[in-house]
Amino acid sequence: MTALSRRQFLLTAGSSVAAASVLAACSSPAPVPPASPTATVTPTPVGPPVWAELSQSVKGAVLLPADASYGTAKLTENPRFDDAAPLAILEASSAADVAAGLAFATKYGVPVALRSGGHNYVGWSAGGASGSGVPPSLVLSTAALTGVTLSADGSTVEVGAGASLAEVYNTVGMAGRAIAGGSCATVGVTGLTLGGGVGVLVRAFGLACDQLTGVEIVTADGVVHQASASNDADLFWASQGGGGGMLGVVTGLTFATRDAPDVTTWYVEWPWSAAADVIAAWQGWAPSADNGLWSTLKLLGGDSHPGQPSVSVSGTWIGSGPLSQQIAPLLNGVNASPTTNQSFHHSYVEAMMIEAGCQDTPVAECNTGPGGALTREPSSGTSNIGYTALDASGIADLIAQVNAAQNVSGMTEGGISMDALGGVVANIDPAATAFVHRKALMTVQYTATFAVGADPAAYDEYVRGFRTTMTNHWQNWAYVNYCDATVPDAQTAYFGANLPRLTALKAQYDPRGLFTQPQSY
Numbered sequence: 001m002t003a004l005s006r007r008q009f010l011l012t013a014g015s016s017v018a019a020a021s022v023l024a025a026c027s028s029p030a031p032v033p034p035a036s037p038t039a040t041v042t043p044t045p046v047g048p049p050v051w052a053e054l055s056q057s058v059k060g061a062v063l064l065p066a067d068a069s070y071g072t073a074k075l076t077e078n079p080r081f082d083d084a085a086p087l088a089i090l091e092a093s094s095a096a097d098v099a100a101g102l103a104f105a106t107k108y109g110v111p112v113a114l115r116s117g118g119h120n121y122v123g124w125s126a127g128g129a130s131g132s133g134v135p136p137s138l139v140l141s142t143a144a145l146t147g148v149t150l151s152a153d154g155s156t157v158e159v160g161a162g163a164s165l166a167e168v169y170n171t172v173g174m175a176g177r178a179i180a181g182g183s184c185a186t187v188g189v190t191g192l193t194l195g196g197g198v199g200v201l202v203r204a205f206g207l208a209c210d211q212l213t214g215v216e217i218v219t220a221d222g223v224v225h226q227a228s229a230s231n232d233a234d235l236f237w238a239s240q241g242g243g244g245g246m247l248g249v250v251t252g253l254t255f256a257t258r259d260a261p262d263v264t265t266w267y268v269e270w271p272w273s274a275a276a277d278v279i280a281a282w283q284g285w286a287p288s289a290d291n292g293l294w295s296t297l298k299l300l301g302g303d304s305h306p307g308q309p310s311v312s313v314s315g316t317w318i319g320s321g322p323l324s325q326q327i328a329p330l331l332n333g334v335n336a337s338p339t340t341n342q343s344f345h346h347s348y349v350e351a352m353m354i355e356a357g358c359q360d361t362p363v364a365e366c367n368t369g370p371g372g373a374l375t376r377e378p379s380s381g382t383s384n385i386g387y388t389a390l391d392a393s394g395i396a397d398l399i400a401q402v403n404a405a406q407n408v409s410g411m412t413e414g415g416i417s418m419d420a421l422g423g424v425v426a427n428i429d430p431a432a433t434a435f436v437h438r439k440a441l442m443t444v445q446y447t448a449t450f451a452v453g454a455d456p457a458a459y460d461e462y463v464r465g466f467r468t469t470m471t472n473h474w475q476n477w478a479y480v481n482y483c484d485a486t487v488p489d490a491q492t493a494y495f496g497a498n499l500p501r502l503t504a505l506k507a508q509y510d511p512r513g514l515f516t517q518p519q520s521y
Contacts, residue, residue: 060090165188234508295315410450
């Protein structure tokens with residue numbers, strides 16, 4: 001086993017630790033023709049932006065490059081985008097501040113970049129990083145909106161747009177309640193949810209967006225909408241998987257909670273020589289396993305895996321009965337004995353904080369900011385959505401690409417993570433929410449991590465080459481939360497048959513194209 005980073009999935013009981021990196025026969029949906037670009041009519045700016053005017057109209061802080069705190073405030077979670085030089089950063093204290101920021105940007109013709117958790121894969125939330133395709137912009141940041149408030153009976157939780165998963169899990173879990181989301185402590189709940197939200201209880205609870213009951217969103221005209229299934233229902237629908245930064249700025253979300261289950265976490269690793277068997281066994285078992293069982297298959301190489309790559313499956317179990325009975329089909333399908341097979345029983349809040357890499361770490365320190373215990377790590381990533389199981393040719397291609405990670409100089413770790421879908425996710429009609437990939441077997445993430453300051457070009461080439469190879473087997477489908485500027489016909493890849501409705505909503509709510517991040521519909 002190799003040294004662990006905050007991106008790794010930890011399974012612990014006492015001092016025992018097992019780890020696997022968290023890089024992170026259905027038919028595919030019918031292709032949709034590319035949508036026509038949204039027509040934009042931009043008002044003529046009244047002149048150079050008068051930043052003092054914005055400062056006077058908001059209660060939050062407006063940070064300019066000359067301000068002492070600007071250098072820290074501009075940073076996102078990926079150090080590769082640290083060269084960004086946004087025009088200014090508005091640290092919004094409310095939806096009213098966001099509305100004022102949008103009015104200012106419209107008046108002066110200033111580009112805007114939206115940020116909550118700061119995990120955008122290609123740096124669009126940085127407000128002008130090199131290679132991001134985004135010009136120097138006014139960053140509208142909701143990172144200060146971190147409130148997490150349970151209702152009196154605990155059945156719902158109101159979450160500020162800047163709250164991290166660690167903050168949400170801690171507040172909800174300590175009250176004996178639960179929601180399902182991702183596994184990275186610093187990921188913002190807003191971006192996760194707006195793109196769908198695949199997490200470690202997804203097959204039992206559904207996507208994060210499936211637990212959403214309300215959203216506060218400020219549209220381009222400055223109107224603050226309290227959207228739900230019964231009010232501004234179209235905006236609510238789009239907020240359930242339609243991607244962030246497209247139709248407005250979300251400032252708050254409300255989720256339905258459930259009784260917190262006990263969680264068994266587990267981890268199995270095999271010799272690399274068994275990789276083909278493991279892939280074949282996992283993909284035929286995981287998406288149709290008991291709904292209480294979720295798993296992720298990871299094949300990883302790079303400098304942290306000297307000699308040969310690793311192949312492992314880890315997951316969670318919240319059902320009744322022994323875990324051994326549930327994973328027996330997986331183990332029996334591999335003609336090799338595991339080198340590691342461990343499982344540990346936890347309360348919900350313990351399990352969520354362990355997976356976030358924050359076991360025994362105070363929530364206030366479970367971040368990468370000043371005083372935080374976590375470390376930022378440069379990365380590159382892209383994705384597929386898998387609707388079909390790989391045949392022998394696809395498995396061989398996948399293994400070859402992971403083996404190639406051993407030859408990429410300076411890559412700390414790189415490879416593939418395949419997260420099982422199915423379960424309750426597949427019970428919802430693909431048109432019922434903006435997240436269209438309901439019938440897929442898995443989400444697929446290709447990632448590479450590397451040293452701070454290293455040129456990312458070789459690592460981008462690796463993950464994108466991996467994706468190109470595997471689209472021969474999985475087609476072009478992709479997950480918007482793992483956005484990649486080079487995905488062909490990205491809007492169709494992300495949204496499939498739901499794209500026309502999203503495009504119509506864009507024309508309705510943002511007719512002048514104020515929200516212009518790359519790949520916006």
